[in-house]
Amino acid sequence: MLNIREVKARIESMQDYSGSLRVFRLRLADDFSFAPGQFVMLSIPGLVDSNGRKIAKAYSISSSPDEKTLELCIVHYQNGALSPPLFKMPAGSEVTVTGPYGLFVLKEPVPLGAVFIAGGTGLAPILSMLRFLYSKGFKGKLWLFYSMSEPRLFLFRDELLGYQKNNGLQLVASTSNPGANWLFEKGRVTDAFPGHAAKIPKDSGFYLCGPPAMVIDTVKMLEELGYKKENIHREQW
Ligand SMILES: Cc1cc2nc3c(=O)[nH]c(=O)nc-3n(C[C@H](O)[C@H](O)[C@H](O)COP(=O)(O)OP(=O)(O)OC[C@H]3O[C@@H](n4cnc5c(N)ncnc54)[C@H](O)[C@@H]3O)c2cc1C
Structure with a gap:
């Protein structure tokens, strides 16, 4: 402590x-x-x-x-x-x-294939975790599902794309209001996640942060897809 x-x-x-x-x-x-x-x-x-x-x-x-x-x-x-x-x-x-x-912190050791899911400014604590892991030379596979209400609120876009390119971060960005030039996925996290679920093992650890409705819907979806409740760590506001 x-x-x-x-x-x-x-x-x-x-x-x-x-x-x-x-x-x-x-x-x-x-x-x-x-x-x-x-x-x-x-x-x-x-x-x-x-x-x-x-x-x-x-x-x-x-x-x-x-x-x-x-x-x-x-x-x-x-x-x-x-x-x-x-x-x-x-x-x-x-x-x-x-x-x-706060108790929304990384469990040690970070399991390979940990999945981070962020909605809006819920990216903040998750970005701290990613920055920490990559600054320490973490080499394992990590996922980040990140949804924002509109493309201009894609926080730290260049930095996250850099982690995708250089550190192997599996980045899945999505928005429900994509507009004409949006290059990523459309919809909420609950729309984007299922298409990738086959690549994410059932015993994966999840770190989930965002607005209450997004967190509740996402946890429900993860449980329905067979992921374990005890492996889902969450923060909401
Ligand atoms: C653990 C944790 C982490 C957080 N991290 C972040 C973060 O990284 N970034 C972030 O932006 N926020 C974060 N928040 C949320 C943030 O603390 C709150 O949104 C905070 O209340 C905003 O403060 P404020 O004084 O600007 O607005 P507030 O005064 O709290 O008002 C917020 C909104 O509620 C309305 N409101 C206020 N009182 C009432 C009332 N009585 N009835 C109806 N509506 C009312 C206001 O009009 C306003 O629209 C976090 C919260 C928690 C618990």
Whole structure:
């Protein structure tokens, strides 16, 4: 169990994927250890609710523990308590992270043929796992089924295509709203997965993260296809 710490951080850089999804890189003022798949509670100094209580929200870490900065992929909610003020902050601003939290972590040893399934920003903790494994020279076969609501929300597309080309990642990207230039699969994860199931052994380990409806539907599909419930690790929000 890693110690939970509160650490000050500065926003080092930001990258927008659309008006409502931004990737933040944070430079932490102190050491911060976490396991791939865990999350932090993020707060803004002085931001409190109507009762004067500090506002803090959970965000999965998408960077690998061996990186120098902490990366978070954050959705903007128009009436949200934290994301609107956060999206107004310029680079260099100070925030606070507390953590790490969460049990959605890689089981050791990672079985060959592990299957990662991500919906939307559910990619974040899974990307942390993939980055960690590949940075350690992991050579085994891994699958990533990744669905997004529209092509412009294909997070870290070039990096993932690089893992496909150079590390043997079996990448199956899909969207229900493909548009004209979409080169990947059409539909949700539950549409894309069955066509590949014959290549995925029944005792495979699964790491699944995304919106609750997607996670529920995907677990149901996996169980119907004969995969073992105890091998399906999941996180949802
Ligand atoms: C373990 C974990 C990991 C997570 N990782 C991520 C991540 O990597 N990226 C990410 O973007 N999110 C992540 N989340 C989700 C994130 O913590 C929440 O979406 C968070 O609530 C957003 O905070 P906010 O202050 O911006 O919006 P909130 O204030 O929480 O509001 C969110 C939305 O709900 C609406 N709302 C708020 N209160 C009410 C109400 N009473 N009734 C009806 N609607 C209401 C708001 O209008 C808004 O549209 C994670 C959550 C968990 C639990």
